[in-house]
Amino acid sequence: MSFTWGTMLFQVVAILILMFLLKRYALGPVMKVMNERSEHIEQQITTAEQNRAEAEKLVAEQKEALSQARQEAKDLLERARAQKEREAEEIIRDARERAERLISEAKSEIISEKEQAIQELRDEVGTLSVMLASKMIEKEIKAKDQSALVKKYLNQVGELQ
Amino acid sequence: MESTPKVEFLNMTFDLTIIIGTTVTCLIVFLISVLATRGLSRVPRGLQNLVEMAIDFVRGITRMTYDNKTADKYVVFSYTLFMFILVANQLGIFLMVTMHADQPFPALGIAEDDHVAWFKSPTADLSVTLAMAVAVALYTHIVGIRSGMKNYLGHYLTPLGPIHLIEEFSKPLTHGMRLWANIFAGEILITIMITEGSPLITGAPVIVWMGFSLFVGAIQAYIFTVLANVYISQKMAH
Numbered sequence: 001m002s003f004t005w006g007t008m009l010f011q012v013v014a015i016l017i018l019m020f021l022l023k024r025y026a027l028g029p030v031m032k033v034m035n036e037r038s039e040h041i042e043q044q045i046t047t048a049e050q051n052r053a054e055a056e057k058l059v060a061e062q063k064e065a066l067s068q069a070r071q072e073a074k075d076l077l078e079r080a081r082a083q084k085e086r087e088a089e090e091i092i093r094d095a096r097e098r099a100e101r102l103i104s105e106a107k108s109e110i111i112s113e114k115e116q117a118i119q120e121l122r123d124e125v126g127t128l129s130v131m132l133a134s135k136m137i138e139k140e141i142k143a144k145d146q147s148a149l150v151k152k153y154l155n156q157v158g159e160l161q
Numbered sequence: 162m163e164s165t166p167k168v169e170f171l172n173m174t175f176d177l178t179i180i181i182g183t184t185v186t187c188l189i190v191f192l193i194s195v196l197a198t199r200g201l202s203r204v205p206r207g208l209q210n211l212v213e214m215a216i217d218f219v220r221g222i223t224r225m226t227y228d229n230k231t232a233d234k235y236v237v238f239s240y241t242l243f244m245f246i247l248v249a250n251q252l253g254i255f256l257m258v259t260m261h262a263d264q265p266f267p268a269l270g271i272a273e274d275d276h277v278a279w280f281k282s283p284t285a286d287l288s289v290t291l292a293m294a295v296a297v298a299l300y301t302h303i304v305g306i307r308s309g310m311k312n313y314l315g316h317y318l319t320p321l322g323p324i325h326l327i328e329e330f331s332k333p334l335t336h337g338m339r340l341w342a343n344i345f346a347g348e349i350l351i352t353i354m355i356t357e358g359s360p361l362i363t364g365a366p367v368i369v370w371m372g373f374s375l376f377v378g379a380i381q382a383y384i385f386t387v388l389a390n391v392y393i394s395q396k397m398a399h
Contacts, residue, residue, distance in 0.1 A: 003287070003288050003291070004167065004173070004174040004175065004176045004179075004288050005173045005174065006171075006173035006174050006175035006176070007174070007175055007176040007179045007180065007286070007288040007289065007292070008288045008289070008291065008292035008295075009173065009292070010175060010179070010180055010183065011179070011183055011283070011288070011289045011292040011293060012292050012293070012296045014183045014184065014187050015187075015241060015242070015245060015293060015296075017187070018187045018190060018191060018241055018245060019237060019238060019241040021191055022190070022191060022194055022237060022240065022241055023237045025191075025194075025195050025198075026191070026194035026195045026197070026198045026212070027194065027216065027236070027237050027240055028237075029198055029201055030198045030201060030209070030212055030213060030216060031216065031233075031236065033201045033202075034213060034216065
């Protein structure tokens with residue numbers, strides 16, 4: 001085993017050249033890409049975190065808005081139901097009132113009609129009874145009168161004679 | 162022990178086997194890394210995952226030793242060291258080319274009847290591992306001086322100064338030799354088991370040992386990288 005200075009020199013020079021060439025054509029570009037990648041990943045991670053925070057905020061907002069909307073809808077429904085009940089009651093009351101009014105009107109009309117009918121009947125009965133009475137009287141008078149007249153006439157005839 | 166083809170140039174000896182091994186290793190590392198990073202996308206696909214995994218692993222090593230800002234500066238350095246040593250360690254386990262020289266070949270320093278290795282792990286050679294360890298050690302001193310001369314020198318002027326001084330030599334030595342010894346031992350044992358004795362006896366052990374060598378190769382690549390980073394960070398001003 002011997003030292004050969006030429007070999008040693010060649011070795012060192014070869015390594016230096018290899019180092020230079022590797023840096024120039026292989027490692028330089030690769031390391032640049034690797035650095036770019038790690039930067040890119042870091043950036044992506046920060047962006048993703050930001051996005052997530054934003055999304056969470058939005059979700060919370062949406063949730064709040066949703067619950068608010070739900071509450072509003074509930075209120076609205078409640079109000080509508082109350083109004084409906086009130087209106088229904090009113091309608092029923094109106095209907096009842098009207099019905100009562102109609103009934104009372106009808107009653108009073110019936111009463112007045114009845115009275116009128118009774119009056120009319122009474123009048124009729126009066127007339128009829130008068131008529132009947134006059135007829136009956138006339139008939140009595142007629143028979144009596146006739147005979148009396150006959151007698152009188154006969155008497156007169158007799159006297160005159 | 163096999164000899165290796167060597168070339169003299171500018172008064173220096175170049176080991177051809179190592180140069181081939183190092184070049185092949187560098188090419189494999191470079192091609193894997195470049196092919197994996199064609200058509201880069203923010204969402205990783207296929208081989209890109211593999212290289213990113215390796216980068217993350219290496220970044221883990223640097224994060225252990227430096228503060229986060231400095232750590233990214235040493236990722237390329239650590240990745241190169243780790244991948245080179247890892248690939249180099251595993252290469253020799255699967256591919257070793259040896260030749261028997263019938264004739265001497267003086268131009269490459271090959272004698273007659275030599276066993277000549279043409280391809281093996283570059284990290285199984287002490288020159289390679291020590292070269293890297295010493296280069297790292299020199300770099301640590303540069304870092305130390307740049308981050309404060311007073312602090313750098315003051316370190317050696319304490320009562321424990323001489324020990325620190327010795328440490329400065331023992332650190333690269335152990336740093337390089339640890340890697341070399343592990344890989345070298347692995348290859349030697351594989352070579353012996355394959356070349357000597359009946360395959361019926363050594364067949365099963367060699368497979369087990371190759372598996373273990375793969376594991377050791379990965380561990381040593383990791384250790385070398387971690388230690389290099391630790392040595393550098395030790396010299397930084399605290």
